[in-house]
Amino acid sequence: MSVSMRQSMRIGSYLMKQKLTRNKKFPLIVELEPLFACNLKCAGCGKIQQPHDVLKQRMPVEQAIGAVEECGAPMVSLAGGEPLMHKDIDEIVRQLLARKKFVFLCTNALLLPKHLHKFKPSPYFAFVVHIDGLKERHDESVCKEGVFDEAVAAIKLAKSKGFKVNTNTTFFNTDTPQTIIEVLNYLNDDLGIDEMQISPAYAYEKAPDQDHFLGVTETRELFRKAFADGRRKKWRLNHTPLFLDFLEGKQDFSCTAWGIPSYSLLGWQKPCYLMSDGYVQTYKELIETTDWDSYGRGKDPRCANCMAHCGYEPSAVLATMGSLRETIRAARGI
Numbered sequence: 102m103s104v105s106m107r108q109s110m111r112i113g114s115y116l117m118k119q120k121l122t123r124n125k126k127f128p129l130i131v132e133l134e135p136l137f138a139c140n141l142k143c144a145g146c147g148k149i150q151q152p153h154d155v156l157k158q159r160m161p162v163e164q165a166i167g168a169v170e171e172c173g174a175p176m177v178s179l180a181g182g183e184p185l186m187h188k189d190i191d192e193i194v195r196q197l198l199a200r201k202k203f204v205f206l207c208t209n210a211l212l213l214p215k216h217l218h219k220f221k222p223s224p225y226f227a228f229v230v231h232i233d234g235l236k237e238r239h240d241e242s243v244c245k246e247g248v249f250d251e252a253v254a255a256i257k258l259a260k261s262k263g264f265k266v267n268t269n270t271t272f273f274n275t276d277t278p279q280t281i282i283e284v285l286n287y288l289n290d291d292l293g294i295d296e297m298q299i300s301p302a303y304a305y306e307k308a309p310d311q312d313h314f315l316g317v318t319e320t321r322e323l324f325r326k327a328f329a330d331g332r333r334k335k336w337r338l339n340h341t342p343l344f345l346d347f348l349e350g351k352q353d354f355s356c357t358a359w360g361i362p363s364y365s366l367l368g369w370q371k372p373c374y375l376m377s378d379g380y381v382q383t384y385k386e387l388i389e390t391t392d393w394d395s396y397g398r399g400k401d402p403r404c405a406n407c408m409a410h411c412g413y414e415p416s417a418v419l420a421t422m423g424s425l426r427e428t429i430r431a432a433r434g435i
Contacts, residue, residue: 356397360415
């Protein structure tokens with residue numbers, strides 16, 4: 102596991118504050134989507150299925166910053182769409198960093214070389230590049246040849262300029278333990294990625310490809326084999342040990358989708374960025390009007406095969422903080 106001491110201390114302090122104030126529902130990280138437009142048409146994503154007039158819209162800087170301040174999350178994931186297509190994305194990042202928020206800019210990296218000069222390295226900032234496998238597998242996932250090579254070149258460029266670069270990798274039922282091992286070894290050892298995030302694919306309802314999402318049993322078997330022989334300990338994975346246990350089937354949790362709320366051009370999305378049961382205009386309304394207990398595996402049929410980090414990493418974080426043994430275990434990876 103690889104999480105910076107600075108980030109760990111900040112989040113630990115934040116969680117303690119929530120506990121002392123007896124706040125039962127709070128965001129760990131907010132998923133901020135200042136646009137839906139993208140320069141790729143990935144098979145597993147449905148964001149660009151939005152109407153044309155919505156795809157043309159860009160969230161004003163003031164609105165983006167206001168949403169983050171409204172919910173109070175200590176971390177922000179800037180997603181989309183492709184955030185680098187937003188003309189003011191660098192200003193959004195600057196203002197968030199000025200507020201000492203940890204900012205993760207999610208990108209397919211195709212536009213990164215063109216826009217890299219607009220950003221400055223910071224211990225609070227990282228580019229998170231979408232990598233869904235080695236060359237052939239990744240290019241197939243994003244439905245365009247050559248993207249893997251361009252992404253790798255952009256990663257190397259960003260790292261040479263002193264930026265922290267993370268990756269986000271989604272695995273499908275076309276993956277095997279060996280393909281997981283190969284891509285994580287490559288990202289960890291060859292590219293020197295700072296922190297890697299992984300997640301089993303969830304059946305995102307608007308995605309063009311509905312045939313390659315993992316079931317719970319498939320997920321557990323896949324990761325149990327991939328993590329065998331102590332491999333997961335050597336990879337710089339940006340997850341709690343309990344979430345990785347969860348992927349292997351050693352632990353089970355209830356979904357806490359409120360831990361990673363999603364805000365976009367349409368408002369606060371109920372209940373999470375993978376499911377859309379309506380939008381509300383304020384964070385308070387999201388928390389108070391969403392029936393959170395009706396979501397998760399065993400509750401909503403749409404959640405039956407979901408083991409995505411957006412719902413279950415917050416659960417693992419809360420379980421870690423509630424156990425001295427697990428807190429010590431997590432701290433050993435910092």
